Amino acid sequence: MSATRSLHARIALLLVLLLGSVSAGFSVAGWYYARLTAGGAFDALLSAGAAQISENTYQQGGVVTVDLPVSVLAGLSVEDSAAYKVVDWRGVVVAGAADLDAAVTPEALGNGMLSNGPVLRDATWRGQPVRAAVTARRLSGGWVTVTLAQTLNARTALARDIAARAVVAVLVLDGLALVITLVAVKRVLAPLSAVQRVLRERDPRDLSPLAVEAPPEIGALVGAINDFMARLEGRIALMQRLIGDAAHQLRTPLAALASQVDLLTVERDAARREAQMARVAARTEQLGHLVGQLFNHAMVTHRAGVAMLEPVDLVLLTRRVMLDVPPAARMLEMSLDAPEEPVMIQGDAISLREAIGNVVGNALRHGARSRLEVRVLRDAAGCRVEVLDDGPGIPPAQWARVREPFHGRDDGQPGAGLGLAIADEVVRAHGGELQFSAHSHEGFAVILRFPQAG
Structure with missing residues (x-):
């Protein structure tokens, strides 16, 4: 027999898979929100820096002058490369890196793009991806565009740091949840150990x-x-x-x-x-x-309550029992009265055949003198098999005793007293009843009555 995992192992495995899936989902979400958080922080710095440069841009005569705040580039250049560019209304770069381009025109900025502050763009500068903030200021000569850009190293490092802290927190919480759950499960399943102990110690x-x-x-x-x-x-x-x-x-x-x-x-x-x-x-x-x-x-005793019940035709079953009657008994007048259509019940064919055979055999050995008649009938109350013979029958005072195994016979004839006991046990196992009837004009009858098939 192959070994199976214990309940603790199964629950632990299920929790590991579940918590692992949850942790993976939280990790992805944590990385996403860490990037948003870090990006938002550095975008705010870029926007503020671009605004400061714009405020420190003046026009003297026909010349645009930029008084660059050193702190702006110093703050952005701790871990990254930073660059700026100031372009006047003629398209002339008056300060900064001429090769820095965020693809935003002064006309676009002047048409409302600055309503929510500087415009933020992803761009490339000298082969490196950068994040750029673009703003504009209107001077007497026209619009002056200010672009401030920074590489992505610092914001990526910040995002990783935030995500790592979040993942560590999730893993710690998952570990605590796993330990607490397993301890709780062990306590919950403690009664099973008590049942096991009682069973082991029992005689x-x-x-x-x-x-x-x-x-x-x-x-x-x-x-x-x-x-x-x-x-x-x-x-x-x-x-x-x-x-x-x-x-x-x-x-x-x-x-x-x-x-x-x-x-x-x-x-x-x-x-x-x-x-x-x-x-x-x-x-x-x-x-x-x-x-x-x-x-x-x-x-019959073993099959009672064990054998699977299936549709059984009482007519066919009784006909087979009659065909199995020993040749010596066929000197009697024997008959089978049954409908042409099947009479079905839910039952165990082997036990039912044994019961009918015992009743027929009992009638042949101890009852019938010259005539034996077997009937299969069906009515509103159910189905029944009647075995009639012209013998003296069983006195009503003994009808209860003959249902018991190994009952003694009063007529001195040999027999184990099991035939009717077996029939009674089979009929009761099928929800029916073994009955007796004495007819003065027909003889004595043993009746196996069964409920109607559902």
């Missing part, structure tokens, strides 16, 4: 219900165990009773057979020897019949 012969306090979820498991042990106890008791009954019933005929065989070995008279041989043969036949019924009883 194998003790099938009494478990007395373990448990929450409702585990209490259902304890209840299922108790139900199973109750059924097992019933099965064991039934098997023990069958074994005891078989031992008791076989002991007497075996002892009698052994005695007759012993007498046969010392008998010298031919006539008496032949008579003893006949008694041995008769006793052997009775013993074989008894053993067969014991096995049938055990089989």
Whole structure:
């Protein structure tokens, strides 16, 4: 049998997968928001720097002069390269790096792009990606455009730092959640350990219900165990009773057979020897019949509540039983009265055939004198199989006793008293009832009544 993971291992694996997925999602989201945060911070610096440069740009005569704030470039150049450019209304670069281009024209800036502050653009400067802030100022001669750009090293480093802190926090929280959950699960499953301990310490012969306090979820498991042990106890008791009954019933005929065989070995008279041989043969036949019924009883008892029920045609089943009647019994007047269409019930075909066969066999051995009639009927109440014979029948005072296994016979005829007991057990297992009826004009009838198929 292949090993399976424990509940703790399964829960731990599930939590690792779940928390891992959540952590991955939070990590991606953390990196995204870290980039937004870092980008927003540096964009604000760029916008402020571009605004300061713009405020320090003047026109003296026809010349544009820039009084560059040194602190602006110094603050942006700690970890990055920074550059600026000032272009007058003629398109002449009056200060800064001429090769810095953010692709924003003064006319566009003057048409409302500056309504929310400097315009921010991604650009490239000397082969490096940069972030640029572009603003403009109107002087007497026209619009002057100011561009301030910075490479992305510092903002990328800040984004990584923010994201790393967020990921570490998520992982710490996930680890705490995993530990706390596993500890909680262990405490929740503690009643299962109590059930396991009680079962291990219990005597194998003790099938009494478990007395373990448990929450409702585990209490259902304890209840299922108790139900199973109750059924097992019933099965064991039934098997023990069958074994005891078989031992008791076989002991007497075996002892009698052994005695007759012993007498046969010392008998010298031919006539008496032949008579003893006949008694041995008769006793052997009775013993074989008894053993067969014991096995049938055990089989029927075992199948009750175990065999899967399926649609069974009582007409076809009864017809097969009648075909199995021994040739010696066919000297009687026998008949089968059944409808042409099937009479279906939900049942176990093997047990049902055994029950009908036992009732028919019981009627042939102990009831019928010259006539045996079997009927299969169906009405609003259900279905039934009636076995009628012209014998004396069973007195009503004994109708309850003949349903019991190994009941004694009052007429002195041999028999184990199992035929009707087997039939009664099978019919009750199918939700029906074994009945008896004495008709003065028809004879005695044993009726196997079954509920209508659903």
